[in-house]
Amino acid sequence: MTPELLAPAGNLEKLKVVVSYGANAVYLGGKNQFGLRAASENFTEEELLEAVHICHQKNVKVYVVLNSFFHDKEIQKLPLYLDFLSSIEVDAVIVSDLGVVELIRSYCSIPIHLSTQSSCLNLYSAQFWKSRGVERIVLGREVSLDEAKRIREATNLELEMFVHGSMCMAYSGNCVISNYTSGRDSNRGGCAHSCRFEYELEDNGKKVTDTFMSSKDLFGLRLLKDYQKAGISSLKIEGRMKGPLYAGTITKVYAEALKILDQGKELTQDLINQWEDELKKVSHRDYTEASLLNKASEESIYHQREESSREFDVVGLVADVVEDEFLVIEVRKKFNKGDRIEFLPFRGPHQETIIPNMYLMDDTEVDFTNPGGLVKIPYIPNIGINNIVRKRA
Amino acid sequence: MKIVANYSPSIELKHLDEILFCPTQTSRHGVMPFEDMLPALNSIKAKKVLVWDILMVQKDFDTAKAFIEKIDIQLFDAIRVQDLGALEYLKVHFPHIPVQFNAETGYHNAKSLAALCESHDKLEKIIVSLELSKTKLSEIMQVLDKYSVRFEIMVIGPLLLFYTPRSLLSPHFNKNADGFITVTGKSEETPHKGFRIIENQHGTFMFHPKDHLLLDYLDEIEKIGIKDIRVDSNDLYKNAVDYINNRDPKDLEKIKTSRPHIKGYFNVNKSDALFSKLKNKHFLKKEDGFVGEVLSSQKESYLAIKILKDGLKIGAPIRIVTPEGKEKRVTIKKLWNSRGDKLQSSTKGSLAFIDFVKGVSKRSFVYNNQRP
Structure with missing residues (x-):
């Protein structure tokens, strides 16, 4: 089975771009505080309706993020929003909070995908979430493809993994720097990206200045066949805050590569080189395969303040x-x-x-x-x- | 109130109800291997808890699982976990061992905490998040009162801000003999300096420059319904334990003056208050009659409108909302396409042109009505 390609849609314009460039599914957030990108434009209810209409006409699935860590006041607002999402027939919601999973499961029949924000990293954790009614798990970015394969075989759950884009350095959901330095809850959409800042580190008089908490961008293109062999159902491109060029270019490259895999053909070195040339044309940090094969090493740290200049x-x-x-x-x-x-x-x-x-x-x-x-x-x-x-x- | 503290060789057991054993094998902040704790484990009479609070990918889980299966688990009265996989594993393989769950990261609503309470018959305690205000904690505790689970909060100790499995300091600094690196960090963002950062075998951890201190609120904490309090600062724990027992203000003063501290979100949590400022209000205003967006505005010439929804018609009144929120109301007198062909109406998906309207810029929104 060839995995679906899941692309980010920060707004309606970007949604149309990624759908046009070959996404099989999109993920997006509503204009509320249920997602993790408060600064993104996101979608009004009217735009969401339009998004579902556009996507379903082209057989593209729509997943709506509800993946913040909810406080009670947000939980109270959720049923009304779930009624709306059910009525427009979104294909799934992406959730990280155990209370939200319980609420959705008892309230409606929208399929639940567990967000990477929950840092589901091992098969017992996957079994826990499966027993709560979760249909798909977006695995933590720390999980290797071999480990993912084991989780898939042991649980038979649908698994989704990131394939491309920016990465949290911390275990997702386990960083509250913004909460205490900027007064913005990073787990409710207010992340200030403090991990990208430069820090002066000191130990016994030795001083080093470095962006030591900044991760290189994930690059899974060369491992698409391994994702497929591991039984991964969906490959996610990060980037709801990125522009249409970024989202369109990345989507186009991965859609073309997956199409070739779907035809049972090999991804030749020539093709990979061509796609890599395309990917270099958009703004990005240096690339890494992070933990996909082995635990992310020193090589995965991005020692620069800004993204590399785009071609x-x-x-x-x-x-x-x-x-x-x-x-x-x-x-x-x-x-x-x-x-x-x-x-x-x-x-x-x-x-x-x-x-x-x-x-x-x-x-x-x-x-x-x-x-x-x-x-x-x-x-x-x-x-x-x-x-x-x-x-x- | 029951007092919980971490084990160290210099610990004074008097007044302590529960001792947390943090072996390097399973604990993110452990400094001593399990084997070195055996004498204390065999002699201490207070309640003993094994801390297994690392988060684990499958490979690490297998290692931790092998360790748990090898040791004499009966040495402990309970096991404290944070990874839901560890909770599930204990439920399946050690169903009789009491479990404590660290919910300090997330779990900010009664429903999620209730779901945890119901997740395992042997769940005896939940450690609550420091991001919950006393008002929220009080409301939540009332909902959870029906469960026999106890609740714990850290009243003094370091505030963990960041946890990654990656080794972030070893590219720059050498490990000490115990395999640790400890540095202080200063952010480029003033005034944030003095972060304590540690790398060990489980990853890299960054702490707030100030300790979290709730010793001023012990009576309120008890009234809320939280019966267990944790003293997490090894170098200050004795003063803190003395204060908890004697409530002598001098002890508290000593603690407060010895280290900088914060009370975090205990009084109020407004960490979502800035969100409305992060959003561009311009995008909050799409409503009935939405036509599309102005792609280009050429002074004294035209407005080019990308028709995204309803079409435009000659003679129709329209309302244009600029990115700054100003409104312009006009009636369409001329309508044409890219070739310059005159049109009576335009349709969804097309690019349409109308006469220039003063004050309207690119990215203005066009509506097919004069309301509101």
Whole structure:
């Protein structure tokens, strides 16, 4: 069985992007305090309805995160929200709190996925949650593929694992730095990312300044076959706070790779190299396979304050296509006539072009673009609305 | 009230009701292997509890399980765990041994704590979170009163902020003979300095620069219904135990002046109060009649609107809400597409253009009504 590809949807625009680029399922949060990304745009009830409609039309599943550690006042608000989620037929909710699991199980029939926030790390823990009615477990990021395989074989539960993106350095749910240094509950969506800060460490006069608590980004592309062999049902891409270029690019790469696995073919080194080139084009920290094969070592620490500079910038999104005439680009970053830009179609390789000429919407020819504006460029076949337009940084 | 404290060779047993044994094999903060504790385990008469509070991936679980199966578990009166896997394992393989569950991380509602109470017949105690205020604790204890489970709270000790299995200090510092590294850390974010950070065989742990101190609130804690209190600071425990028994303010003063301290969230927890400021209010306002979003605004020329929901019609009144929350109300007089073709109406998914409206910028929202 080929695992499903589960992509982040921080808002409706990003949802459309990842669905277009090949996600089999999306996870998203409502505009409430039930999730762990309070600063993300998230979805109104109206947008959630729209999201489910868009996704189900394309046979894409929708999982809604309710994975904060609830206080009683939030528990009290939950049944009304569950009524709404049931009515729009979301495919599952992602939960970390034992009380919330109990409530949902007794209140409605929405399938429950256990969040990684619960740090389920071993098969006895998985058995505990299975006995509580959980259908799927998102394993802790510390679990290796071999260990996951054992858990799968012993419990027959659906397992989900992270495959790509930023990682908590702490056992999820076991970090409260933000709570005590910023007054923001990290386990209710207020994480201040203190683990990415630089710290001056001192022992007996020896001083070291380092981002010693910062993790490199997870990179599971080379291990897709191992995920499959371990019986993992779903591969999760991290990043509800990331932009459409990031979410779209990562989703496209992994969707293409999983499609090849689904066809029973091998992921050749050439293909992996091509995909790695694509992945380098979005902003990221150095990559690590973390604990997927062996316990994460010193190599997995990211000793830099900022993310590595990206090779490409998003310069726009395709806003309209008038066949055989022109493309309209919504400009996000300045580019010039004569620049080499790339389009990222929903399927297949990127397409490069050198812009021969550009026009404003009133057909005035221009030599450069302004962010926030629209420009027309000559038509390119196979490019669609919402395709990402990028340029080497 | 029963007093709980960690075992150390210098411990004075007088007044202590429960001793926590933290062997390096199973305890995240253990400094002594189990074998070195055997003499004390055989001689101490107070209640003895084995602390098995590491979180474990399967490989580590197998190691800990082998240890538990090898030792004489009858030396202990109870086992304290945090990993739900350990709770489940004990329930299955040692169903008669009393278990204590450390719920200091999470478990902030009565329902989750009640579910824990019901999870195992031999669950005798739950250690509650320090993030719960006294009001919440009081409400929760009333709900949980029907269970025969006891509750414990730490009244003095270090406040754990961060726990990872990874070794984060050894790239920079050497381990001591016991395999530990201890440093202090200062964050780039002022004024946060003096974090105690420890690396040992179970990972890396960071503590708050100040100790957690609730000795001022012992009467309130008892009234709430928490009968067990933990003294977790080995270097201060004797003063603390003396104070708990004598309530001599001088003892408390000594403790307070010896180390910086905080009372954390015991009086009130407002750690969700800032969330509304994290959200962009602009995004909270999508409502009935939503048409779409302004993709581009060209002064004296046009507004380009991406039609996401309801379409636009010539002659229709529309309301535009800017990212700053200002509202503009106009009637559509002209409507056209990317080619410049005039339209009577536009449909979902298309890009439509109307005349420029002063004060409207990119990312404004368009509504097909004049309300509210």
